[in-house]
Amino acid sequence: MSQRLSQRLSRLLNMVPYFVANPGITKVEAAAELGVTVAQLQTDLNQLWVCGLPGYGPGDLIDLSFEEETVEVTFSAGIDRPLRLTSTEATALLIALRALVELPGTADPSSVQGAIAKIESAAGVAAGGVVTNAGGDPEPESPVVATVRSAVRQGHALDITYFSASRDAVTRRTVDPIRVVLVDNHSYLQAWCRHADGVRLFRFDRIDAATELDEPARAPEGAYAESASLDLFHDDGTLPRARLLIAPDHAWVMDYYPMTDVVVRADGSVEASMRYASQEWMARLMAGFGTGVQVLGPTELSESIRARAAAALEMYRQPIDR
Incomplete structure (x- = not known):
């Protein structure tokens, strides 16, 4: 859930008790106290008007009077x-x-642990189940994770040191946080990367260091779309690209490595392109597939694989010391 949606949900959940406690308050006064515009307040009231209990009939939905200048539940x-x-x-x-x-980055662990303790205390043995930390002190939150969460909450830019698994390299970059997302049971920071000039996902356990900057995040408006760049792979045009020929019995390779420009041949083999950052890493990977994956180009990658294969064969020719 994005930060803006989360804030609105919190506001909606508190509006009914607020208006019950302040009957007849004007829209202008309520908007000022709730920190929103009158137009946004009107939108929220229209939303509340169709919310309620299952059944969703006239006796189940929240009912408010707000056609005039005042609001009453x-x-x-x-x-x-x-x-x-x-x-x-x-x-x-x-x-x-x-x-x-x-899941790091999704919430303040101490607050979550506090909520768990309160629910267990109120619900008793029936809902107690397994105690998270066996009565000990809550695990402290990583300073890096706390810094990232703070930047997302405050809307500040971040300076991060990040390990990129696809490049097998550690880089330092400035990013504009958008939200925290969960993908395949991992927490990611979704942010506008100023270095890549695009939206990227940064896995929390690969952020080695983070510094919250004293400047607002300035991601382009289109970057805030819920679906923006949630794909873990981006076809980075700055990286070299290998053209591969994959044998039919090795088609499973495409399930484990990001491929583009896929063409299926009549015999069931597949041509596809794959980006890579390190030629040494790519040559080692391709050599491991044997005849299952053939490199069609570039030439320097093919030559690197041949050299690696020749070196391996030479090792087999060496006499064994007794």
Whole structure:
């Protein structure tokens, strides 16, 4: 969930108790206290008007009077009362919170641990289950993760030192944070990379260092789209590209390595392109596939693979010391 959507959800959840406690308050006054424009407040009220309990009939939905200049709640649908969880609901919530603790960057671990303790205390043994930290102190949050979370929350730019697995290199770059996302059970910082001039995903456990800068993040407006660059692979035109011929029984290779420009031949073999940052790494990878993957180009990569294969054969010719 993006930061802006998260803020709106929090505001919507608090608006009903707020208006119940302040009956007849004007829209202008409420907007000022809630930190939004009158137009945004009107949008939020229209949203609340179609929210409520399952069934979603006239007696289930939140009802408000806001056609004039003032706002009043005529039916709260129970949202102004403290939430009462069944043991099943409490157990499900505890499982979700414990999973959240294991995902860096998604929340403040101490706050999550506090919520877990309160729910376990209120729900009792029926929902207690396995205690996350066996009564000990919560695991401290990594300073790097805390810095990244702070930058996302405050809307500040970040200076990070990052290990790129695809390049097998550590780089330093300035990024403009957008949001924290989860992909394949890993936490990533989605950010505008000023070096790459595009949106990139940075895995939290590969960020070696982070410094929150005293300047606002300035990612282009289009970068904030929910689906922007959530793909873990980007066809970086600055990297060399190998053209490969993959045998039919080695088609599984395409499930493990990012390929583009895929062409299936009549015999079932596949031509595809793959970017790489290190020729030494690419030659080692291709040599490992044997005859299953043939390099069609570039020439220097093919020559590097031949040299590596010749060196390996020469090692077999060496006499064995007894």
